[in-house]
Structure formats: structure tokens, C-alpha cells
Amino acid sequence: MTALDPLRLTAKVAKRLLVDGRVSSAELAKVYLDQIAAVEPRVQAFILVTYDNAAKYSTKVDREMQAMRGPLAGLPIAIKDNMVTEGVVTTCASRILRNYMPIYTATAVRQVWDDHVVMLGKTNMDEFAMGSSTENSSFQITRNPWDLATVPGGSSGGSAAAVAAGEALWALGSDTGGSIRQPAALCGVVGMKPTYGAVSRYGLIAFASSLDQIGPLARSVYDCALLLQHIVGRDPMDSTSVDLPEPIALPDAQRLDGLRVGIPPEYMAAGIEPGVRARFDETVARIEELGGVCREISLPHTEYALPAYYIIAPAEASANLARFDGVRYGFRAEGATDLLDMYERTRGEGFGPEVKRRIMIGTYALSAGYYDAYYGRAQRVRTLVRRDFERAFAEVDLIASPTSPTVAFAAGSRTGDPLAMYMCDVCTIPANLAGLPAISIPCGLSDGLPVGFQLIGPAFSENRILQAAHALEGAIGFEPAPAFRDSRQLGAAVEAQ
Amino acid sequence: MIGEDDVRYVAKLARLRLERGEVERMTGELAKILGHIDKMSELDTADVPPTAHVLDVVNVMRPDKVRPGISREEALRNAPAVSSDSFRVPRMS
Numbered sequence: 038m039t040a041l042d043p044l045r046l047t048a049k050v051a052k053r054l055l056v057d058g059r060v061s062s063a064e065l066a067k068v069y070l071d072q073i074a075a076v077e078p079r080v081q082a083f084i085l086v087t088y089d090n091a092a093k094y095s096t097k098v099d100r101e102m103q104a105m106r107g108p109l110a111g112l113p114i115a116i117k118d119n120m121v122t123e124g125v126v127t128t129c130a131s132r133i134l135r136n137y138m139p140i141y142t143a144t145a146v147r148q149v150w151d152d153h154v155v156m157l158g159k160t161n162m163d164e165f166a167m168g169s170s171t172e173n174s175s176f177q178i179t180r181n182p183w184d185l186a187t188v189p190g191g192s193s194g195g196s197a198a199a200v201a202a203g204e205a206l207w208a209l210g211s212d213t214g215g216s217i218r219q220p221a222a223l224c225g226v227v228g229m230k231p232t233y234g235a236v237s238r239y240g241l242i243a244f245a246s247s248l249d250q251i252g253p254l255a256r257s258v259y260d261c262a263l264l265l266q267h268i269v270g271r272d273p274m275d276s277t278s279v280d281l282p283e284p285i286a287l288p289d290a291q292r293l294d295g296l297r298v299g300i301p302p303e304y305m306a307a308g309i310e311p312g313v314r315a316r317f318d319e320t321v322a323r324i325e326e327l328g329g330v331c332r333e334i335s336l337p338h339t340e341y342a343l344p345a346y347y348i349i350a351p352a353e354a355s356a357n358l359a360r361f362d363g364v365r366y367g368f369r370a371e372g373a374t375d376l377l378d379m380y381e382r383t384r385g386e387g388f389g390p391e392v393k394r395r396i397m398i399g400t401y402a403l404s405a406g407y408y409d410a411y412y413g414r415a416q417r418v419r420t421l422v423r424r425d426f427e428r429a430f431a432e433v434d435l436i437a438s439p440t441s442p443t444v445a446f447a448a449g450s451r452t453g454d455p456l457a458m459y460m461c462d463v464c465t466i467p468a469n470l471a472g473l474p475a476i477s478i479p480c481g482l483s484d485g486l487p488v489g490f491q492l493i494g495p496a497f498s499e500n501r502i503l504q505a506a507h508a509l510e511g512a513i514g515f516e517p518a519p520a521f522r523d524s525r526q527l528g529a530a531v532e533a534q
Numbered sequence: 535m536i537g538e539d540d541v542r543y544v545a546k547l548a549r550l551r552l553e554r555g556e557v558e559r560m561t562g563e564l565a566k567i568l569g570h571i572d573k574m575s576e577l578d579t580a581d582v583p584p585t586a587h588v589l590d591v592v593n594v595m596r597p598d599k600v601r602p603g604i605s606r607e608e609a610l611r612n613a614p615a616v617s618s619d620s621f622r623v624p625r626m627s
Contacts, residue, residue: 276594366612375627385551416584472588
């Protein structure tokens, strides 16, 4: 077997090694399980590592190679723990679902299982996907492999950290306001949110149903496209899912000749760090070197997207989370005097602080007397945000922005200020409100930490985005080199001298 | 401006038990968040239609055919308390 570096290996290369017989699926799974054993005590990306399943299933794929062939067969994957998996505990990183054993499997997961991928485990996340740092998990704090003192972003922080740390070849995440793209940016990997409806939400534990989308996190744009190919399509179990007008193609573009890219100045107003701005400007220059044409384009309602999102998402969440009542599944509080008391105690003890905050905002916004002022107005603002994009896409093919205003920030530095945490998603939220596809690719480092570059396209322009991102990725030549350093210890060492 | 009484009332609607300290903290946090959200009122949205759904999908139908569902045993498997093939709950007051 060839020596494989899990920090650099892509699915494209792994697949070729498998097909050529230079590595077996079991050996491939072992590369990741060994890396998990080596770094997981420090990174803590997984809520559950399915060691036995990965070892047994990869061996089965090797043994039954004739029957179990396919483009993804034998490739190991990590799954965010808000996608239900039959027979494998699914917690949504919440105390209220600590021991929940699903009796069915999410369609997106079922699709990759049917392609004989090897599941490595379920990844950590902010509880019910509410957060931007994965610090809202009820169970553990995931660390950013580039600097263990910083957060991996969120809510799909476990999936992003696992890919960045070489603990997984690739992963599935979900994105409601930036939850794939922002952690991908902070961890130096590629993450894509498809067009709303492109991937079935059946079995994705609902946060905000009009915004949630499942998508891939991977080490390359090509790998993202390969995984996306296998999870898209209409699903009778999700009436909002649709077939794409054209199949997802594997990207091969080297140039961007004639591609018109819009740069919205409104995104630059949102407290972008100088280091992030510098990498962004360099990447814009690369687009032009590759033959693309960049120009300023206005999205005037951008500053209203975040306020609208923080009504719409909590409102939908407050309705979706009503099902957690201690009756049919999950945690039930002890010592209740009657049914209503049981509901209130179960939810009071079972949900963490951020989830309670969102349920409260949502319930308030939907309550009598406030509905029009909050929820009604937010839905109208959502229309204005969509119209901004429609006008812009009459003049440009794609829109570019930083993915996150900052690089990975210190763990604990924003947990005391919910509004400061919400600002992490200021550049990613508008695409969710408008249902548009968007990707984040690493575009360099600032202070030794990865910077993400976002491309947003019109609905169902996944192939255009993937081609552009692929060409740009080649020109950038980002080196994935997470050092697993801990700047807190470095700081302490300096002080000790 | 949201006050502690509003927070207690909304918590009741949401079936959330909040401890005394939580009510106080939540009131401050919600006031700050709603203050930011009030930015929306700068916009005149009277003539703007609301967006409930981003895709042009309406009335997705399927044939009304009987299909196998989950069994009683499966439905009860994750329940915290079960009694004679049913979900068991505390008495209603």
C-alpha cells in the first residue's frame, strides 16, 4: 500500500487508488481511523466514531467488489449529527436527544450509503445547528485543527474540523445561514450550500425548514462536486425537493474567460478584517488574471438580511422544536407534577441556552400583536433581498465576497454576546434567504489561519459555481497544513519566559 | 421594549421553564437582539409581497395509496415511558 497522507488525500485520488488496486477500502478506512486515534483527543470533531461499522463495512466492500461497485464505493465519510441514521444514535448535539435511536435514515445519507460509502461517524455541531462556533454543542467543544485555541466555526464545525484534520476524506453538513460555508472557511476546506430544494431534507432534523439545505464539505472543489452529484434530486419524501435542470458535472475548468463576477460593496462594510480583505482582493485579482471580469454590483438590502433572518429562522425553529416534549422520544425531566409541568421542565432542562433564546425570539415574533411587525415584515424584507440578487444576476454571472468577516476566533470570545456571534454569518445569510447556491473555498491565510472566499450564483447554477471555483482553486494553490498548534500554550510559554 | 413579564409570558407559550436568573438574563439578551432586528422598520415594505418559499413549487401531489408505515413497536421504541402499547404521560391537572 502507498503511504497516504490524510491531510492531503482527495476523494478523486483515493478513488483512483481503489480502482487500480493500490489500496483497499479497509486500508483506506484505517488511514482515517488511525488519524482519528491520533488527533481526536485534541480536535473532538466527532460525537460518535463508528469504528466497528467502518472496519466491517470497508472489508465487506473489498470482499464483494463486484456487487458493491460505484463511483463512491469504499470511500470513507463523516456525517453531521443532525441527519438521522437508522440504528446509529443521532443527537443533534442536544441533551434532549442524547439517546435517540432513529428508525429510519435521511435520504441524503441513504443515497451515499446505497453508493457503498463507509461511514466513519457522526460529527459535532451547535445544538440543533444553532450557532457559528460549535460551542453550543451539549457534549463537547470542537477545536480548529489550525489552532486548537480557536473555534472551527459552525454549526457544521465537527464536519469541517474532521475534514481539515484528516479525520475524514469528506463530510456532509447542513447550511441554514452559513453553517457549511463559514466552518469550511475557518477550517480551510471547501464547503457548498446547494440551491434550496436540490437536496432532500427528509431525515434532516429540522431547524428552519424554508432555509435548511444539506451539502458537501471536502478537500477540493472536484470532491465537492462528486459528493453533490450523489445527493441531489427530487425525493417523494420531501415535497420541497426538485430535480436539477441539468446534472452536476465534475469540474475541469482552468480559465474564467468572459465570466462576469460582481463584488458587492455592502458586504465589505460589514466589519471585514484587514487580513481577510487582503486575501479577498488578491483572489479578485486572480479572477481577472484567469480572464474573468470583476465589477462592483450593489445589493442594497444586505444590511437588512441579518435582522430578517433572525426573525424567520427562530420563528420556524420555534414551531419545528415544538415536537420535543418528552413524550415520544428523547429526554424527559423527572419530578413533574402534571403534564404541562413535564413539558416545561423537559424543555427547560433539555435545551441549551442558545436554543432557548431562539425559541423565545421565534415564539415572541409569532405571538398575537407582534406577528405583522416581526414575522410579516421579515418575509417582506426577504423578498427585497431576493430582488437585489435578481437584479444583480441580470448583469453578472456570479457574486464574490469573503465567506466570513474574520478568521477563526478564540474559543469563548463570543459566547457571552449572542449578537456578536450572529454577525459571523453576515456574508452567508443572504444566499439562504434567497435560496441560492454558494460555495466557500480557501484563498490563503491571515495570521496563520485560513480565509474563505465565497461565490454565490443564481438558482441551479451549481455547475457554473463549481467550474469557477475549480479554476480559481487551481490558481490559488492553497496548501492544507493545519499545525494542531495551540496558541494559548504558546502565549503561556512566552509569558513564562 | 421587551420586559421580564413579556419573557415569562412567551416562555409559557413556548412551554419552556425558565429559572429566575434565566428570565433576567434572557430579557436583556432579547432586548438587545430585538433592538437590532428593529432595523427592518427603516424600510417601507407596505407594497412588497412576502416570501414564504423561494421556489415556484405549488401543491405537490402524490397518489393517495396505502403504504406500509412504522409499526407500533418502532413508534414506541424511543419513548421515555410506555404503558400497554401506548405513550405514558403524567396526569393532566
